[in-house]
Amino acid sequence: DTAVSQTPKYLVTQMGNDKSIKCEQNLGHDTMYWYKQDSKKFLKIMFSYNNKELIINETVPNRFSPKSPDKAHLNLHINSLELGDSAVYFCASSQERLRQLEGAFFGQGTRLTVV
Amino acid sequence: ELKVEQNPLFLSMQEGKNYTIYCNYSTTSDRLYWYRQDPGKSLESLFVLLSNGAVKQEGRLMASLDTKARLSTLHITAAVHDLSATYFCAVDRGAQKLVFGQGTRLTINP
Numbered sequence: 530d531t532a533v534s535q536t537p538k539y540l541v542t543q544m545g546n547d548k549s550i551k552c553e554q555n556l557g558h559d560t561m562y563w564y565k566q567d568s569k570k571f572l573k574i575m576f577s578y579n580n581k582e583l584i585i586n587e588t589v590p591n592r593f594s595p596k597s598p599d600k601a602h603l604n605l606h607i608n609s610l611e612l613g614d615s616a617v618y619f620c621a622s623s624q625e626r627l628r629q630l631e632g633a634f635f636g637q638g639t640r641l642t643v644v
Numbered sequence: 645e646l647k648v649e650q651n652p653l654f655l656s657m658q659e660g661k662n663y664t665i666y667c668n669y670s671t672t673s674d675r676l677y678w679y680r681q682d683p684g685k686s687l688e689s690l691f692v693l694l695s696n697g698a699v700k701q702e703g704r705l706m707a708s709l710d711t712k713a714r715l716s717t718l719h720i721t722a723a724v725h726d727l728s729a730t731y732f733c734a735v736d737r738g739a740q741k742l743v744f745g746q747g748t749r750l751t752i753n754p
């Protein structure tokens with residue numbers, strides 16, 4: 530069973546389009562995250578949700594909007610896609626009270642290419 | 645602002661050799677994580693280091709944490725090809741935020 534799963538795995542789209550990436554975790558965790566990995570492999574947090582509530586919102590263009598319908602899901606909507614949005618987006622989850630012991634579990638990533 | 649720096653960023657070594665990857669961070673934290681990423685794959689948790697002097701070992705990998713020096717090391721003993729991957733350290737900044745180093749791309753040649 531996949532612990533943190535994202536769909537789609539690959540996404541190729543044109544500039545200006547709106548797209549969504551879905552994430553689901555079956556670990557019973559209460560915190561979920563979105564990270565962006567750029568072409569140089571640098572990983573940076575974008576958002577963090579705890580029990581459906583936004584905790585972290587880093588300096589990310591407001592074209593990016595996370596939505597958490599429930600504790601097990603955190604989706605990422607991106608409006609008016611730009612070339613610079615091309616990256617790999619990772620969803621992750623952790624259990625707040627166990628975060629110290631386990632760290633975060635990551636999904637397999639979504640490679641977004643904007644053409 | 646917390647900065648996390650790894651070195652080296654690229655490491656090519658022969659099987660059977662030993663080497664160490666270093667992770668320095670700029671502000672106080674007592675939680676540090678090491679992850680492995682294979683090309684095109686997700687991040688796999690290797691070690692969670694929670695206190696000063698913590699040392700953890702798994703197979704040919706050993707990680708340690710010195711919170712006073714703000715330094716963690718990942719030591720590879722008698723490297724084998726299967727250990728080729730990118731290794732990331734990440735420091736807990738608090739408020740549920742991990743700050744990652746740049747990653748060390750390790751290539752082990754037969």
